[in-house]
Amino acid sequence: MLRKSLVSLLAASTLMMAADKLNGAGATFPAPLYYDWAYTYEKTTGTKVNYQSIGSGGGIKQVKSRIVDFGASDEPLQSDVLKKDKLMQFPAAIGSIVVVYNIPGIKDNEIKLKNEIVGDIFLGKITKWNDPKIKADNPNVNLPDKEITVVHRSDGSGTTFNFTYYLSEVNKEWKEKVGTGKAVDWPVGLGGKGNEGVTNYVKQTPFSIGYVEQAYKRQNNLSGATVTTASGKWVEATEDNAKASAKYAKWSKDGDFYQILALQPGDNSYPIVAGTFILLPEEKADMNKDVVKFFDNSFKNGDKSAIELGYIPLPEETKNLIRSYWKDKGIY
Amino acid sequence: MKEHRILINKIILTLSTLAAILGLGFLIWILFVLVKNGLGAMNLNIFMYDGAPPGVAESGLRHAMVGQLMLAVGATVIGVPIGILAGTYLSEFGQNSKLANFIRDISDIMMSAPSIVIGTFVYAIMVAPMGYFNGYAGIVALAIMMIPIVLRTTDDMLSLVPNTLREAAIALGAPKYKMITQVVYRSAKVGIFTGILLSFARIAGETAPLLFTSFNNNFFNLNFNEPIGSLTVTMFSYATSPYEDWQKLGWAAAFILAMFILGLNIVSRFFINRKRK
Numbered sequence: 001m002l003r004k005s006l007v008s009l010l011a012a013s014t015l016m017m018a019a020d021k022l023n024g025a026g027a028t029f030p031a032p033l034y035y036d037w038a039y040t041y042e043k044t045t046g047t048k049v050n051y052q053s054i055g056s057g058g059g060i061k062q063v064k065s066r067i068v069d070f071g072a073s074d075e076p077l078q079s080d081v082l083k084k085d086k087l088m089q090f091p092a093a094i095g096s097i098v099v100v101y102n103i104p105g106i107k108d109n110e111i112k113l114k115n116e117i118v119g120d121i122f123l124g125k126i127t128k129w130n131d132p133k134i135k136a137d138n139p140n141v142n143l144p145d146k147e148i149t150v151v152h153r154s155d156g157s158g159t160t161f162n163f164t165y166y167l168s169e170v171n172k173e174w175k176e177k178v179g180t181g182k183a184v185d186w187p188v189g190l191g192g193k194g195n196e197g198v199t200n201y202v203k204q205t206p207f208s209i210g211y212v213e214q215a216y217k218r219q220n221n222l223s224g225a226t227v228t229t230a231s232g233k234w235v236e237a238t239e240d241n242a243k244a245s246a247k248y249a250k251w252s253k254d255g256d257f258y259q260i261l262a263l264q265p266g267d268n269s270y271p272i273v274a275g276t277f278i279l280l281p282e283e284k285a286d287m288n289k290d291v292v293k294f295f296d297n298s299f300k301n302g303d304k305s306a307i308e309l310g311y312i313p314l315p316e317e318t319k320n321l322i323r324s325y326w327k328d329k330g331i332y
Numbered sequence: 333m334k335e336h337r338i339l340i341n342k343i344i345l346t347l348s349t350l351a352a353i354l355g356l357g358f359l360i361w362i363l364f365v366l367v368k369n370g371l372g373a374m375n376l377n378i379f380m381y382d383g384a385p386p387g388v389a390e391s392g393l394r395h396a397m398v399g400q401l402m403l404a405v406g407a408t409v410i411g412v413p414i415g416i417l418a419g420t421y422l423s424e425f426g427q428n429s430k431l432a433n434f435i436r437d438i439s440d441i442m443m444s445a446p447s448i449v450i451g452t453f454v455y456a457i458m459v460a461p462m463g464y465f466n467g468y469a470g471i472v473a474l475a476i477m478m479i480p481i482v483l484r485t486t487d488d489m490l491s492l493v494p495n496t497l498r499e500a501a502i503a504l505g506a507p508k509y510k511m512i513t514q515v516v517y518r519s520a521k522v523g524i525f526t527g528i529l530l531s532f533a534r535i536a537g538e539t540a541p542l543l544f545t546s547f548n549n550n551f552f553n554l555n556f557n558e559p560i561g562s563l564t565v566t567m568f569s570y571a572t573s574p575y576e577d578w579q580k581l582g583w584a585a586a587f588i589l590a591m592f593i594l595g596l597n598i599v600s601r602f603f604i605n606r607k608r609k
């Protein structure tokens with residue numbers, strides 16, 4: 001009896017000690033989502049989770065030097081890197097990247113591009129919209145005899161990392177000549193800063209092609225190309241198709257959820273999806289508990305707003321796997 | 333020969349007038365776009381509510397406006413006394429000594445140092461040792477930017493005070509500190525005040541020194557020991573978001589900031605002109 005009350009007293013005191021202010025920094029892509037989750041969380045619990053988008057690289061650096069309570073990155077870190085810096089990692093949401101184009105008179109999803117063809121266009125091998133290779137898959141579309149303007153990111157970005165990873169997987173020449181990275185040596189095209197920069201260039205430049213996060217495509221009414229699944233079936237960049245992809249992801253606690261989601265199996269799996277990750281400093285157990293409480297609450301109540309903002313919530317099984325990861329680490 | 337010179341004169345005059353019109357044109361263009369987009373985005377909610385996610389109507393910039401003002405005023409409290417004292421040293425004590433000229437040179441270099449470098453410096457000396465982003469680091473970074481401006485204007489304004497005034501004060505038996513505070517300061521006060529206003533306007537619109545010092549805060553916060561929100565950093569993250577209502581708030585933030593700084597500049601011009609009369 002005494003022990004029990006002591007335990008509850010202890011529990012109460014840690015509850016009182018719980019920080020009502022948390023600071024996080026990192027990836028730009030999930031910032032509006034975390035903002036939204038934090039807004040609701042503050043209204044219901046009073047805890048203020050202040051997340052600022054300073055870029056994935058900045059987020060990793062600030063959590064490494066323990067300046068923020070949690071970091072966020074679009075590029076997952078591998079377990080050995082995490083171990084070296086004494087960090088824990090788990091995904092928080094999923095996003096999809098859309099190949100967008102601006103061809104006057106041609107609507108959303110009207111153009112079909114095989115994954116390999118997307119690579120050829122970004123390589124500069126296919127230079128005109130009415131190239132026979134594009135025409136073959138789009139017999140009923142009136143493709144113009146115009147030069148393709150390629151638009152890419154000028155800054156380092158997690159979006160570029162995931163997009164170039166996808167290109168490397170689907171196009172051998174891309175893998176050999178350019179490869180995967182947050183910033184790569186683009187063979188052709190002009191660079192825009194941030195998703196918003198690429199969005200604006202594509203919007204203003206007729207006959208251009210680019211790649212942006214789903215939310216930017218939707219909010220700006222850009223046209224997105226239909227691409228192919230890992231097995232070669234046509235697939236549109238819809239919420240359901242991205243969700244289908246998320247289901248196949250083989251997350252695992254052992255690798256601290258290191259997983260690049262592109263090209264999942266399945267007939268409806270949209271190929272260019274990516275997770276966005278949270279990094280926690282291992283030694284700050286109390287702080288981590290507070291951070292985990294916030295994400296647990298958001299996993300429970302935040303799916304609806306995630307979809308509204310253009311993100312894909314994690315599947316239930318993944319959330320439970322993350323919860324058991326937290327338990328293993330003693331912070332849940 | 334004479335006609336030749338007149339011709340050259342006309343060409344140069346036309347070119348320089350065109351250059352002036354070009355510069356002015358861009359300024360008017362910027363202001364026009366800012367007023368057009370900013371004014372349309374203004375509403376009462378902006379002053380009543382703090383930050384909110386896209387799609388929420390009760391969304392405002394109160395947290396950022398208050399934060400920005402706290403940072404700018406905090407920086408003034410640190411930067412202005414140091415700047416004025418240093419300027420006084422240069423003009424009244426150091427004068428043309430080697431040390432004084434060295435300080436003047438350093439201050440000129442500091443004035444043109446990129447603000448992100450100052451931000452990084454303060455991150456290294458304050459944020460990293462303290463272990464968290466905080467408002468104090470933000471005001472120190474802004475104060476460092478402010479000091480050389482206040483120092484230089486104070487130095488210049490004090491050196492404009494005629495030496496005969498100083499001699500008269502000394503001749504009447506006033507000690508040097510009284511001569512400085514009651515005679516020299518008094519005749520230079522409008523100029524010094526203008527310098528303070530201009531330096532305040534200069535730092536009130538800064539983003540880079542704040543990014544890695546006071547960070548930014550999505551919530552209303554009056555505690556200097558925590559991250560503090562600012563209009564400039566908020567403007568950047570809102571303007572680059574995909575959501576229209578956030579982009580509008582970004583324009584509103586830009587408009588508010590521009591009008592505030594424009595107002596400060598006009599007020600200081602007014603003081604300068606009044607002094608000339």
